Amino acid sequence: MAVDPRVLTALPIAAARMQGTKRGVVSDPLAEKLLAGQTQLLQGVNTGYMAVRMKLGDELCLSQHKNGTTQVVSLGAGMDSRAFRLNLPGTRFFEVDMQALFELKQPLVADTPLRVESRHKVVGVIGEMDIGAALKAQGFDPSKPTTWLMEGLLPYLTVSATHNMAADVGALSAPGSALWGDDFSKTSVDRGMDFHGVPFESGFDDYDVMFRKVGFDDSKAYNMDGVNLDRHSGSVNVNPRYVVTPERARGREMCVMVRAFKTR
Template identity: 35%
Template structure:
């Protein structure tokens, strides 16, 4: 695939820039011989954005390999997260779910790269500049989704996204696989609670929901860890400034209260299971991360 550079606006700053950071990590992961996940589109997003000039998109462009705190350790974390959530969504599809909603979809290309059942539909919700940049890049590549893909420009901090979703053809009477990958880290606490409530209200029995949060307050030593420092100093992304500082809600408990069966794990649980990915280390910027997987059984 060859691409020219499309116009770009807000994708180059703030949370939009984190989507490009994750895309770079996925591109690097794709080139590893032991790749946890593969995304052949990811590198094209990085090269299409001027803010990412000079960022690596192949393993050989990261001299320190997995020892590099940004493109090694944090990058491998994003590869692991992609793999685990890929597996979750495909397991939901195998269980008969044909409706998928990606909350805060960013530069996600699951509609293009995963082997979905032919009658599936993937709804992607995110801010308009992010979706527009993604669409322009994919159009230049001539990319075709494997299933019906429905991008929806909406702000998840506002309740209007629910109406936009149903207007786009989403059917709340059918089981849905919901995913919030890298979303709740940046939302205010109250917005996270509203999203959780909306997902419950629009989920038929048998729906699934996977999401990522940080549940543990991070110490000063963790906040000064090489992962955060490298992201800030080398690519201009101050993750700590982007993370919402409010105390986080116990969303797993809220889901349980509303009839969901939940299981919460650490990323390291999956590193151990798969034999690849980051392992715990002192003053770890990944130690507070939790992944929750839920099934709605009202």
């Protein structure tokens, strides 16, 4: 049976992390392995954007861990290497993705030691699966705070799948939880976008409102033009002047990210 094309979008991200590692922009020693031999994907990768994305997720996991959060869920995990790469002692790391992704990924990481306490594969299709039940079956504890990653996932979800997932994430998040994800504005996606031939399903101007409504009281969306990697410190600068409200995003093309915290 043919592999769902959405699964294959994980590979160019691994290619970008491999290229970024070679250029000294980021460090992901596993990226080359996770590219699964698809070296043709190294041509024309967007190393800069993927490096920013990788760092944003890393920094959120690490800062949350410092605050005592030891549960991470990577939604649409793809070739996420954080369970093998980030020093997150005591952490249970859940990767949610489709069966075909894990069939591709598992043999590549089989011999790689974990840097977290445990890694859990949660198989399903977001939009069709019961996310809460699938996570809990793998030992997820909704009474504990969680760091949620939605890196490179949101464009592939339909409007209703996105709303339902946001509601699930809200319901499964104890105080202290945080999330991060990236997508494009509604106008951008409505005009037609794809990644390696896989069309995007939805873009939103109101991710900040969407996650505030499900309990993330400190929720902001940003135009990614104001989010950059500081080459000297190696960390990400998020310029507060690039916060976008639904009103400011409406009718404009832009790449956006949402970062939100449930403080109470």
